[in-house]
Structures are given as C-alpha cells and as structure tokens.
Amino acid sequence: MLSRIAESYFWLGRYVERAEATVRLLSEHHQLLIEDQSVPDGLGCAALLESLSMPTIDVQTPRALVRAVVGSELDPSTIAGAVSAARANARAIRESLSQDTFEALNSAHLALSRGVAFAASPGVALHGVLERLLVVNGVIDWVMPRDEAYHFLVLGRELERIDMVGRILAIRHDLLWPSSGPAAALRAAGALSAYLRTGHPITGAEVRRFLVLDPAFPRSMRCCAADAEEAVRGLQRQGVSDSSLLLREVGMLRSELEYARLSPADDVSAFIDESREAARRAADEATRSFFRQHGTIVWSH
Amino acid sequence: MPLVTLVQNPGKGATVTAVPTMAPFDEMLLPDGRPRPDHGAIVETLSGLGPSGLVERARQRDAYLDRHGITFTLGERERPLPMDLVPRLITAHEWRHIESGVVQRLHALEAFLSDIYNDGEILREGLVPRSLVTTSTHFHRQAWGLIPPNGVRIHVSGIDLIRDEQGAFRVLEDNLRNPSGVSYVLENRRTLAHVLPEVFAHHRVRPVNEYPERLLAALRSAAPLDVADPTVVVLTPGVHNSAHYEHAFLARHMGVELVEGRDLYCRDNTVWMRTTSGPEPVHVIYRRIDDDFLDPVHLRPDSVLGVPGIINSARAGRVTIANAIGNGVADDKAVYPYVPAMIEYSLGEQPILPNVDTYDLSDPDERAWVLERLERMVVKPSDASGGYGLVMGPSATDEQLAKARRDILENPRDWIAQPVVTFSTCPTIVEDGSMAPRHVDLRPFAVNDGSSVFVLPGGLSRVALPEGSLVVNSSQGGGSKDTWVLGEAHVPDVETPVEATGSSVPWPPPPAPERVNAPDMHDDRIIQQERQQQQGPSC
Numbered sequence: 001m002l003s004r005i006a007e008s009y010f011w012l013g014r015y016v017e018r019a020e021a022t023v024r025l026l027s028e029h030h031q032l033l034i035e036d037q038s039v040p041d042g043l044g045c046a047a048l049l050e051s052l053s054m055p056t057i058d059v060q061t062p063r064a065l066v067r068a069v070v071g072s073e074l075d076p077s078t079i080a081g082a083v084s085a086a087r088a089n090a091r092a093i094r095e096s097l098s099q100d101t102f103e104a105l106n107s108a109h110l111a112l113s114r115g116v117a118f119a120a121s122p123g124v125a126l127h128g129v130l131e132r133l134l135v136v137n138g139v140i141d142w143v144m145p146r147d148e149a150y151h152f153l154v155l156g157r158e159l160e161r162i163d164m165v166g167r168i169l170a171i172r173h174d175l176l177w178p179s180s181g182p183a184a185a186l187r188a189a190g191a192l193s194a195y196l197r198t199g200h201p202i203t204g205a206e207v208r209r210f211l212v213l214d215p216a217f218p219r220s221m222r223c224c225a226a227d228a229e230e231a232v233r234g235l236q237r238q239g240v241s242d243s244s245l246l247l248r249e250v251g252m253l254r255s256e257l258e259y260a261r262l263s264p265a266d267d268v269s270a271f272i273d274e275s276r277e278a279a280r281r282a283a284d285e286a287t288r289s290f291f292r293q294h295g296t297i298v299w300s301h
Numbered sequence: 302m303p304l305v306t307l308v309q310n311p312g313k314g315a316t317v318t319a320v321p322t323m324a325p326f327d328e329m330l331l332p333d334g335r336p337r338p339d340h341g342a343i344v345e346t347l348s349g350l351g352p353s354g355l356v357e358r359a360r361q362r363d364a365y366l367d368r369h370g371i372t373f374t375l376g377e378r379e380r381p382l383p384m385d386l387v388p389r390l391i392t393a394h395e396w397r398h399i400e401s402g403v404v405q406r407l408h409a410l411e412a413f414l415s416d417i418y419n420d421g422e423i424l425r426e427g428l429v430p431r432s433l434v435t436t437s438t439h440f441h442r443q444a445w446g447l448i449p450p451n452g453v454r455i456h457v458s459g460i461d462l463i464r465d466e467q468g469a470f471r472v473l474e475d476n477l478r479n480p481s482g483v484s485y486v487l488e489n490r491r492t493l494a495h496v497l498p499e500v501f502a503h504h505r506v507r508p509v510n511e512y513p514e515r516l517l518a519a520l521r522s523a524a525p526l527d528v529a530d531p532t533v534v535v536l537t538p539g540v541h542n543s544a545h546y547e548h549a550f551l552a553r554h555m556g557v558e559l560v561e562g563r564d565l566y567c568r569d570n571t572v573w574m575r576t577t578s579g580p581e582p583v584h585v586i587y588r589r590i591d592d593d594f595l596d597p598v599h600l601r602p603d604s605v606l607g608v609p610g611i612i613n614s615a616r617a618g619r620v621t622i623a624n625a626i627g628n629g630v631a632d633d634k635a636v637y638p639y640v641p642a643m644i645e646y647s648l649g650e651q652p653i654l655p656n657v658d659t660y661d662l663s664d665p666d667e668r669a670w671v672l673e674r675l676e677r678m679v680v681k682p683s684d685a686s687g688g689y690g691l692v693m694g695p696s697a698t699d700e701q702l703a704k705a706r707r708d709i710l711e712n713p714r715d716w717i718a719q720p721v722v723t724f725s726t727c728p729t730i731v732e733d734g735s736m737a738p739r740h741v742d743l744r745p746f747a748v749n750d751g752s753s754v755f756v757l758p759g760g761l762s763r764v765a766l767p768e769g770s771l772v773v774n775s776s777q778g779g780g781s782k783d784t785w786v787l788g789e790a791h792v793p794d795v796e797t798p799v800e801a802t803g804s805s806v807p808w809p810p811p812p813a814p815e816r817v818n819a820p821d822m823h824d825d826r827i828i829q830q831e832r833q834q835q836q837g838p839s840c
Contacts, residue, residue, distance in 0.1 A: 011819040034494040034501045036508050037788075053813045062498060077816045085819060120354070123495035124361045127368075170813055180508055196556035202514070276814065283817060 001148050005096065007291040008089040009149045012097075013156030015076065015086035016105070020133040021164035021189075022052065022079050026069045027126045028188040032173070033062045036180045044176065051170040052077055066122040070112065079129070080112045096149065100139040108132035151234040155286060158228035159279045162221050165189060165211055166276040174204025182207040189219050205267065212268045212275070213260055221275045222257035228282065229254045246289055249282040323466040327738060328389055328727040339392055339787060342503035344728075347387060350499075352734030358386055359730065361496045371488050372546055383780030384489050385729045386497055389741060389762045390504075396758060396786045399470055402654030403460055403747050404754045405644060410477060410631045411749070412647035414454045418445050418627060428646055429639045433663070436714055437636065438684040439478070439629020441592060443599045447616050447626070450526050451751035454625035456519055456587070459483070459744045459761070462654065464725035471722075472654050473742065475632040475640070478624060479589050482761040482781075483512060483746045484550040489783040490759070505788035507758040512746070513554035515757075516587075519750035520555075523621045524584045531584035533557045534574065536565070538590045538606045548589050562590070567610030570617040585621045586611070592626050634717045635661060635683040658720055662713040671718040672706060678718040680705050695721060727782065729764055740765045741782065758786035 026048070033044045045065040046056040052069065054077055059068050071078020076085040087109045090102050111129050119125035144150050168188050173181030182202045186192040191210065194217045200206045214220040218227075228250040236243055253275060260271060324332070329340045336344040347355065366372070366381035391399070416423045417434055424431045434440055459480025461473040490509050494501060517533065524531030537548035539561050552559035564574050565583065573580035588595060594604040596612045614620045630636065638659045641652045660667040660678075671678055680692040692705040709716050726738035745760035762782040 007819070015819075030498070031491070031494050034498045035490060035506075035510075037501070037505045051813050053816050061502075076818045089819065121358065121361060121496045121498060123498070124365065167813060180510055183510065193553060196553060199556045280814070280817060 003291050003293070005093050006148065006152045007287075008092045009152040010156035010286065010291070012086055012089040012093070013153035013158075014160040015082045015089065016133060016136055017157045017160040018076075018164060019079055019082035019086060019108070020130065020137070021161065021168075022069065022082065023126050023130045023133065024190060025164075025168055025188040026066065026079065027123055027130070028184050029171070030062050030066055030122055030126075032177060032180060032184045033065070036177050039176050047171045047176060051167045054078070063122070066126075067118075070122075070126075073113070083109050083112055083129075083133075093149075098139060098143050100143065101136055104132055104135040104139055108136070146234070148235060148238045148240065151231040151238070152290075155228055155231040155235075156283075158224040158231065159283050161219060161224045162228075162275050162279040165219060165221055165224070166272050169208055169211060169272055172204075174207065178204075185211070191217055191219060208272070209268050212271050213257060213262070215258075221271070222254070225250060225254035225257055225275070225278075228279075240290065241293070243289055246282060246285045249278060249285055253278040253282070323723065325723045325738070325740065326464050326466055326468040326725040328464070328725050328741065329387075330728065330738075339504075340390060343388065343390070343500055346500050346502070347736070354734075355386060355730050356734040358496050359734075362386065362492060365492055365495055366488075369488075370546070371485075371492070382485055383766060384485075384492060385739075385764055385766075385780050385782045386493065387728050387730060387736065388493060388500060388783045388785050389727050389743075391743075391784065391786045393787050393789050395470075398653065399462065399743075399745060400756045400758075402470070402472075402652070403458075403745055403756050405648065405650060405653050406460060406472065406475070406640065407455055407458055407747055407749060407754050409640065409644040409647050410458075410475065411453070411455055413643050414625070414628060414631050415452070416647075417630065418447065423643070423646065426646075428642055429636060433633075433635055433639075433714070434630055437630040437633045439592065439627065439633060441600070441627040443596075443612055444625065444627035447612075449523065449625055450618065450621055451523050453519075453523055453623075453749050453751045454628055455631075456523060456623040456625075456749055457483075457516065458624075458747045458749075460747070462743045462745065463657070463722065464743075465657075466723055468725065470654055470743075471657050472640075473657055474634065474637065476744070477628040477632040479591070480744065480746065481544045481547050481589075482744060482763075483757070484547040485781055486746065486757065486759050486761050486784070487512060487550075489781060493783040504785065506785040507788050509757055509759040512748075512757050513551060515748050515750075515755050516551065517555040517557070519748045519755075520585045520587055520621075520623055522750045522752075523623055525618050525621060528584045532582060533585040533587065534560045534565075534583050536560055536562065536586050536588040536590060536608075538562075538594070542589075544589065551587070562604075562606045562608050565608045565611075567608060567614050570610075570614045570619050572608065572611060572614050572620045583620060585623060587623050592629060595622070595626065629684075633683055634659075634681055635663070635714065637717070657722055660718045662709055662716050662718060668709065668713055672709065675702050675706060675718075677721060679721055680709070680716055680718050683715055683717050693721075727762070727764065729766065729780075729782075731766075731768070737768070739768075743784065759784045 029044070029048045033041060041062060042060045045059045045062070048065065049056045049059060049068065054068065059065050069078060071080050073080050073084040075081040083105070087105050090097055090105050094102060108129055111132065140153065168185055171185070173185040175181070177184065182204050183192060185207055186195050186202070189211055195202070195207065195210055198210070200210070210217065210220065212221045215222060217223060229247070232243055232247045232250055236247070257271065257275065262268070329336060329344065331337055350358070362384060363381060366384065372379040372381050413423060423429055424434060455477050457480060459476040459482065461476065462470050463473045464470055486509055520533045521531050533555065534557055535548055535552040535555070537545060537559055539545065542548070549559055558574065560574055565572055566575070567573070572583045572586065574583050590606050593601045594606045596607050596609060597604045598609045599612045600607070611620065611622065612626065615622050638656065638661055641656055644650055644652045660671045662668045662671060676694045676697070678694045680694070682690040692701055694702070697705070724740040724742060727741045728736040729739035731737050741762045741764045743760050743762050745756050747754050747756045762784045764780050764782050766780045
C-alpha cells in the first residue's frame, strides 16, 4: 500500500485514541476537582495540563480547564485538535475507510465545533463526544478487514495508548487526592471495574502497578505493548518491507513488561518512563521504515 | 426502604386545620426568606440559572441516571430514583452533633442486642418489658447464644432522623436490619457534580466515596477469627428485588461476588459457593435478604432465597452473617421508646439525639389517651417496614380512623402512636423549574468494624416531591437530595503534598515529554491542492 496511506492509518489510530483517552481523563479530572475540594483548583488544573504538555497559565478554575483541554482544532494536543487531526487523516484515506467510521468521526468533530467547552455541565457534553469516539473504534473493530491498513492503525493506537496511560499516571492523582485520587486514575483509564475485580486495595502504588503491568486489562501498558507487537507481526505476515527494527522495539518493550523484575514493594515509575520512551522510539522507527524511507527530497531552485 | 412520614404544613381542608402545628424549620432559608449562613452561595447560583436553566439541568440529570441505570424497580417498571438538584447542607457543627448521637445510639443498641440474645439482664432489670421483646416478630430464638466473632451485630445501620420545628434533630426510627439507600448517596454526589458543577464552587464538601472501602474493611474484620484472608460475598434475593441496583453497586465497588442463595450451599458447617473452579469457602456474608428467608432449616421452610444450614454454620463460627440475625427486635417500633433508657443504662449517658414522643399502646392509660386524639396522631404498625398500614390521623378518612381504632383495641402490641411532627423543609425544584419548600428527612449510614463506628459524612436525604403529600417513600413518589456535610472551616495547605502524604515520590512530577504529532502538510501543497479544479470566477 502507499506509504502515505499507511501513515494516515497510523495517525488515525493515534489521534482517535488520544482524543478518547483525553476526553475520559478530562471528564474524570473535572469531576474530581468538583467532588473533592481538598486541592486548590489552580493546582489541580495545573496537574492535568502539565501531564498533557499544555501551558498552565491562566487556568485557575475547572471551567477554564475544560475550555483549555477541549482546546481548538489547531492544537492536536487538545481534544478538538486531536479529533480534527484524526478527521483530516480519515479524509485522506476516505476511499478505503468505511463510511460508518468517517461518519462517526465527523459527528464527534461537529459536536466539538458546536462548543462543548462552553456547555454548562461539561461532564454531560464530554460524554457525547466520548460516545461518538467509541463508535469509531467499534465500527473499526467490527467492519475493518485485518489487512495492512488495520495493522498500521492498531500500531498507532497502541503506541498512543501507552503514552496516554503514562500521562494519566504522571498526574499523580494519588499524591494530590490521597483518598479519591487512585480511583479517579482508574476511572480515567476506564479501569475501575476491572481493577475492583482483582480484589486489591485501591492504593496509589497498586493502581499504578495495575495500569502498567496487568496481564489482562487491555489498556495496561503491558497489554498495549503486546498488541503493538502483534500488529507488527501482522504487518510482516502481509509482506511489508523490513520491519525487524520496529519489531525489536515493541518486542523488547513487551518482554520487559511481561517479565518485569519487580518485587511487590517496588515502584513502577521506572517502567512508566521507559515504556513511554520505547513507544516514542517505536513510532520513530515506524516512520523511518514505512512512511519516509528515503527522507524528504528538497527541490532547489 | 421504610416509609418516611412527612407532614405538609396544614392550611387547607377541615381535618388538617385541626392540627396545632408550628411553621416547619427550613434547612436553607431563614423565616424572613434570606438564606441561612453557608447557604448564600447555593441560593445565588441556583437562582442565577433560572427556571429554564434548572429544567434543562433536570433533563440532563434524568438522561444521566437513565444511561447509568441508576434505578429502582417499582412494580414491573424500572425508573430512575428522582433526585433533586438542590443539595441539602449540613454544617460541620451540626454534623459533629449527629455523628456523636448516632454512634452513641448504636453502642447502646449493640449492647441491648448482645444482652437479649445472651444473659437478658436488661429484661431481668425490667428496663424493657420482657413481653415486648419476646412478642416481637423479629425476635429470633434461633439467634440466642450466637456470638459474632468480633462482637458486632449491627455492621451497617441507617438511623432515620428528622428535624423538628425548632431545628433540633430527632430520631424517627432505627433501621438495623437491611437499611438501603447508601448507593444513592454515592450516586447522587456523582450525578450532581456531573450535571450541576457550579454549585460546588463555594463549598468544601466532605467526600462520600470511601463508603465501600469502609464497608469491606468492617466485613473483613467481622470474619471468623481463624481466617486470615476472608472471602466476603453480598447475598441478594435476585434481580427482581427493588434494591438490586444497590446490591450490585456494593458488590462491584467492594470487588466481591454478588451471590444468590442458589449459588451457596452448606456442607460440614462450612458455606461454599459454586464456581467454575469448584467449591470455594465463604467466610462473611453481607446478606440483603430478610431474616425469615435466610435459612429454610430454621426459619421459613418455604424460602427459596436462602441457604439451608447457614445458621448452623454461623453458630459453629465458620461464617459470619452481617447484619446479624434477629436485629429487628431492636428496631421494632414498640421497642424504640425504650432506646433512651438503654443509652442511660448501658453507657451512663444522656441521649444526644432525642426520640420523637411515642406512645406504647399496650399500656392501657396511654392507649386510652391516644384513642381520644386519634385524628391528631400518626399510627404505625410496630413491626412493619416499608410503612405499610400507616395511618396519618389528620388526613385519614373516618373509616380509616375507625379501622385503626378497631385494630389497636384488638391487638395493641402491633401498633404505636406518635404525635404529628412537622418535619423540616428544604427548597426543592418543582416541575416548572421554580423552587418550593418540600419536607426532608435524613438517613446517615454507619458502619461498625468492631473497634469504631464510622458514620458516612452525608447520608440520604429523602424528600417528599408532590405538594401536599403526607406520606412518602421511594415507592410513593419520594425523591432524594445530595446531602453535603461541610468540611471544617480551615483549608489545609496542599501546596506540598509530598510531606502531607509521606510519599517518597516527588511532587510535582517532572514535566511530561513533548507531544509527537503527524507531520504538517506543507502550506504550498495545501494551496496547490485546493486550486486543482476549474472553479467559478468568484474564487
């Protein structure tokens, strides 16, 4: 397939994941700021913005936080920006993308451009956006053939997911809100019910370990790495050009997490940083191997 | 859910004007209409939204509750529990009073239950008439001599409080068997923060979400003493029970199995649950089915909800049943008048939360006195929960009063009478989006882990939604309110959470790495792509 198309699938996967994870995170974080006022609003807002690599100036209230993180179409770190970038990539591959996928993405985009950030109760409005993004993922899962394009999309999604789980954990809800913070981090990752079934106490350290190392929860870093590895193997089966360097990155990450040398008392922080770094390297490698093999040709006049 | 008795301020109708009542205490507004201290910001925020804004939020609330399936089953229909958007505030000072009163009352009630199911000293002393205890439908001889591992019988309680005309909190009734509604306390908070975040802006509200954790800890500490890592389950009658939502909620949030009677069986005095990997022993059963249905061997033989042999297992000390069997004798309405005396007897203290005046109809003098004034009394069956058979004197028809009179004379032990108390009111949003006073009660939930009693800062405020309604519970048009317990006045400094939490991990965390984004399309390329069509001259 065309490298340009492959790259668009990769980024479609990434941006949809980024948008969905950020909606969840914002929604939970906002709810936490409202419900548990033991942390000053300014500090609580800054914690989320910093983890999303966004400027913290002038954001002092939960409402301003929603406005900032929903953001604008111009900044792909924000929700509106990520949805808009996902849509731009979907447009570029419209001929091969199912109509349902494009429609669902488009309606998320339209809902955002109608001004969710200004809605009086952001939780309600954000849920509408989340629902549409879930439809995008559902349609992809249901109708997309498991071909090369699909594997590129999954690869992008899983690498972004590792990054987003890292960002959720970087907020350190457990330090800011010792009683309600750890549960909020789980909710932000959609993991509360899954975690509760393990019977472990909801403490900061246990929650962090779960989101990094759990073998069964699909959004744990470990499961994401395994899925990314599987996507690369899928690409190999489809006969793409040399992908051994990429496979090495994701495979090593997966086995680091799967066979982690970690005693129960150890903190998982080192794994979080390492995983995010490995995901970044893998994305660079994918770009080098598939999307831009020969660098950019520059015309001189 | 037992009935809340709510009395509308009289004013219309011949029978009602006969009742000498004072104006009800309003939770939010002073008699002159100004907000009480601490309530100003809420009143301002809500009036700022205006009726149309509030109607819109109410619509969002219903959508949220429906979507989350936060419902109770009434008849055949599932419906959302009506939740009012105006929160009910309790100041830190008021809460300290409620908390200490509830804890005191529970200690006395625990002592009472422990005594009547063992030595019966209270009965020998004549503090509570022996006949009253032994004739209670909820007194189970099967529980005699059954001593719970950590001594706790009332693991979970919900003591209903009301506020009288002077604003003083009083105990309306004790619920020591299966008080329900705590899931709505947690869900109300989440729902309100979701659809009406503005109202939280000016208050420090104490969180309620630690309840499942506290409950689990209490249940685990109630386990048989020789079990290191007890298995706790929630026993539900099944999906057709009106409180099934709550059973599932608690099981999910505690991370334990929700079981039905048919999932459990007893062998060799151990209770087992049937799992795909074979039988697994169960050590603590938080049961949400009534005593009578718990064990067909000892109690109702026709019960299909219970587990045969479970009482023998409990007696053998292999399993703990929470709440304990036979607690109902202590929340019997005919025993209720004796609780203040129990507090004085077992703790040597004066009751912090007074009772509502109650007449024991088995006493001939009190009975005669009550029968003369039946039209001004509330008459309640002493053993029923859910408020069935309650007669509200002022609004009752002549036939109803005559029937109540006959019933009382026929079987005085089965009834109690109370003067009509005008409950406090709280502004509540009515259909057109305006606010009107409606009567509220308060059910604080308490969990006893054997070493201390934890009272959840909040509780369920139930509100009579229809105007003029006298008797309300959730199955008769009652709603609820998010109940805020305000934090102490000082705001702790959290600029340095590292020291506050004693964690070795530094806060703030290091800055996050920059985002990686897809490469931008070159501007030239966009412009050239745009121009590749023969377009009209206006372009």
